[in-house]
Amino acid sequence: KCVDPCDSVCGNNTICTVENHTIACACKPGFIGNPFQNCVSQVIKECTMDEDCPSNHTCNNGVCAETCNAICGLNTICIIKNNHAACSCKPGFVGNPFQNCISQEIKECTEH
Incomplete structure (x- = not known):
């Protein structure tokens, strides 16, 4: 049975993509941090x-x-x-x- 690998890998406020069975996590636009742990709102300067x-x-x-x-x-x-x-x-x-x-x-x- 296929399982969505994004369910538990990426942190909060992230975008998860899977390409060739490789997971990539990135912070959503407007957020910064470690996408595998937690992304927080970015203060716009x-x-x-x-x-x-x-x-x-x-x-x-x-x-x-x-x-x-x-x-x-x-x-x-x-x-x-x-x-x-x-x-x-x-x-x-x-x-x-x-x-x-x-x-x-x-x-x-x-x-x-």
């Missing part, structure tokens, strides 16, 4: 430049926005430093981390 925002946010259309949610694709790891995000595919995934990373199948050898 107005800005004119990136430096007006916390170091893990960028200024997007006059509002501080969480950088990773805005630019990194699915199945990625995002590291933020000085208001700039660096996206990379999670281990075992390949592709363009700014669009979408897909599972890298490892084929086992049957011959030596």
Whole structure:
């Protein structure tokens, strides 16, 4: 029997997606936090430049926005430093981390 894997994995105020049997949790728009634990309402801070925002946010259309949610694709790891995000595919995934990373199948050898 198929079971919905999203039932108990993601925290509050999140969006759960399943792609190729892999679960991805993300905070709903307007919420921040760890999507596997709990996302809380984001205080909207107005800005004119990136430096007006916390170091893990960028200024997007006059509002501080969480950088990773805005630019990194699915199945990625995002590291933020000085208001700039660096996206990379999670281990075992390949592709363009700014669009979408897909599972890298490892084929086992049957011959030596």
